[in-house]
Amino acid sequence: MRRYSSGLRQAGKTIAFVPTMGFLHQGHLSLMEKGKALSDHVVVSIFVNPTQFGPNEDLAAYPKDEDRDLEMTRKTGVDAVFLPDARQMYPDGFQTVVSLKALPKHLCGLSRPGHFDGVATVVTKLLGIVRPHTAIFGEKDFQQLAIIRQMVKDLEMGIDIVGAPIVREADGLAISSRNMYLTTDQRQSARCLYQALTTSRQLVKDGETNADAIIRAAAARISAYPETTIDYIAICDPQTLDNVPVVNGLVRMALAVKVGKSRLIDNMMLTQ
Amino acid sequence: MRRYSSGLRQAGKTIAFVPTMGFLHQGHLSLMEKGKALSDHVVVSIFVNPTQFGPNEDLAAYPKDEDRDLEMTRKTGVDAVFLPDARQMYPDGFQTVVSLKALPKHLCGLSRPGHFDGVATVVTKLLGIVRPHTAIFGEKDFQQLAIIRQMVKDLEMGIDIVGAPIVREADGLAISSRNMYLTTDQRQSARCLYQALTTSRQLVKDGETNADAIIRAAAARISAYPETTIDYIAICDPQTLDNVPVVNGLVRMALAVKVGKSRLIDNMMLTQ
Numbered sequence: 001m002r003r004y005s006s007g008l009r010q011a012g013k014t015i016a017f018v019p020t021m022g023f024l025h026q027g028h029l030s031l032m033e034k035g036k037a038l039s040d041h042v043v044v045s046i047f048v049n050p051t052q053f054g055p056n057e058d059l060a061a062y063p064k065d066e067d068r069d070l071e072m073t074r075k076t077g078v079d080a081v082f083l084p085d086a087r088q089m090y091p092d093g094f095q096t097v098v099s100l101k102a103l104p105k106h107l108c109g110l111s112r113p114g115h116f117d118g119v120a121t122v123v124t125k126l127l128g129i130v131r132p133h134t135a136i137f138g139e140k141d142f143q144q145l146a147i148i149r150q151m152v153k154d155l156e157m158g159i160d161i162v163g164a165p166i167v168r169e170a171d172g173l174a175i176s177s178r179n180m181y182l183t184t185d186q187r188q189s190a191r192c193l194y195q196a197l198t199t200s201r202q203l204v205k206d207g208e209t210n211a212d213a214i215i216r217a218a219a220a221r222i223s224a225y226p227e228t229t230i231d232y233i234a235i236c237d238p239q240t241l242d243n244v245p246v247v248n249g250l251v252r253m254a255l256a257v258k259v260g261k262s263r264l265i266d267n268m269m270l271t272q
Numbered sequence: 273m274r275r276y277s278s279g280l281r282q283a284g285k286t287i288a289f290v291p292t293m294g295f296l297h298q299g300h301l302s303l304m305e306k307g308k309a310l311s312d313h314v315v316v317s318i319f320v321n322p323t324q325f326g327p328n329e330d331l332a333a334y335p336k337d338e339d340r341d342l343e344m345t346r347k348t349g350v351d352a353v354f355l356p357d358a359r360q361m362y363p364d365g366f367q368t369v370v371s372l373k374a375l376p377k378h379l380c381g382l383s384r385p386g387h388f389d390g391v392a393t394v395v396t397k398l399l400g401i402v403r404p405h406t407a408i409f410g411e412k413d414f415q416q417l418a419i420i421r422q423m424v425k426d427l428e429m430g431i432d433i434v435g436a437p438i439v440r441e442a443d444g445l446a447i448s449s450r451n452m453y454l455t456t457d458q459r460q461s462a463r464c465l466y467q468a469l470t471t472s473r474q475l476v477k478d479g480e481t482n483a484d485a486i487i488r489a490a491a492a493r494i495s496a497y498p499e500t501t502i503d504y505i506a507i508c509d510p511q512t513l514d515n516v517p518v519v520n521g522l523v524r525m526a527l528a529v530k531v532g533k534s535r536l537i538d539n540m541m542l543t544q
Contacts, residue, residue, distance in 0.1 A: 096426035110362030128428030
């Protein structure tokens with residue numbers, strides 16, 4: 001992988017990189033399309049990273065379909081796919097961790113301890129191997145994007161981190177590989193995330209500035225659907241992820257809701 | 273710095289990097305000479321990194337002489353000196369830490385908690401900015417060298433880490449900026465480190481394999497000198513730094529001794 005990348009760099013070509021855990025969907029494809037638009041070559045990695053799964057999160061059950069993934073990358077015009085295995089990524093003696101002090105102490109980081117250490121470390125490794133000019137991450141994992149931006153800046157990696165907009169189903173549900181676990185009824189309930197976000201955005205547009213009031217309205221919207229359990233609803237600063245009590249300036253709403261057993265996340269800017 | 277380095281890389285030139293905390297001495301100059309021998313260009317950084325000083329270690333008292341340092345690098349034929357300040361290296365919002373799980377739990381890491389997190393993080397940053405082909409570190413800071421080797425491998429930085437032999441005074445004392453704090457009497461006592469190492473090496477040559485026996489003999493050699501306090505004496509595996517109870521195969525002795533108030537370190541292979 002590194003030889004391939006060095007060759008391109010020496011030939012003056014630019015490389016966009018899209019790291020994934022496979023089981024690709026329209027969201028991933030939009031990242032690849034963005035990569036094609038930004039760079040001469042697009043590299044995709046497929047690696048289900050064990051270190052970002054918690055002890056209660058089922059790594060073994062993570063869906064896989066390598067043939068289908070490769071076919072999709074081929075059709076999308078990706079130039080190279082990097083598929084390391086866990087033994088190559090984490091050989092005996094491996095012991096280095098990249099961690100951030102503040103950004104993981106918000107949103108999903110609170111209910112997934114250690115998750116973002118795993119993400120930061122594996123992304124550092126992948127960026128080191130692939131050595132792209134640009135790396136593209138979906139805004140759906142908004143906290144992940146904020147963490148990677150900060151990490152790349154802090155560690156002086158010299159790589160442009162680009163966020164790509166969330167891709168949604170017709171009814172607004174953000175596309176995710178977790179959606180396939182939803183029953184027909186749960187799929188109906190899953191619309192609550194997008195509806196909570198658009199309801200909140202409308203409230204802000206109508207002049208509401210009290211974050212608690214907006215969050216209460218969003219919570220009511222979600223709770224109106226069966227089989228939903230709110231993990232968090234937050235209105236936060238998009239850089240620091242700190243909670244914002246009064247909406248003025250740029251703020252983002254982020255939420256995590258369990259629908260049945262599937263934990264879904266979504267987020268949206270509340271202000272323009 | 274990055275532009276300078278990119279320019280050299282695009283012109284097909286190789287870069288050797290010698291990170292320092294300044295107040296240069298013969299030890300540093302030997303690293304620069306090694307860099308010249310290995311690469312087209314040599315870059316030296318001078319940065320007294322605050323994050324590797326503990327709360328009881330006096331950052332403000334760390335010796336500085338920038339004019340003298342620059343003169344020495346000029347005479348040695350260094351191509352560029354990078355002198356960032358702490359505000360550039362650690363701006364507001366900086367929060368990323370690179371840490372290793374096992375290697376810092378030995379030797380100096382035990383009496384300097386957090387020190388090697390600071391070292392690993394700043395070296396990652398400097399390697400990201402300077403982007404050398406090779407980076408050169410002195411074997412005097414043997415644990416630091418082992419940690420950086422492991423980190424560069426773990427995080428896939430794609431940089432050759434080269435160790436350079438310890439430079440010693442005529443009587444064997446390893447050259448260090450801390451030596452200047454020694455009184456005339458303490459300077460005599462400071463010979464104990466090298467003598468403990470050579471005594472131990474001779475014992476191994478004579479057939480002794482019991483690490484405890486060797487360490488006891490080294491301790492006796494050190495304690496024979498006034499104003500000495502042993503911090504640690506260890507016989508360890510040079511890769512893992514784990515203590516080795518029976519000497520067979522490659523082992524290194526590492527020691528830290530306070531002479532007066534100055535904490536001196538040294539190390540040596542006991543086997544060939």
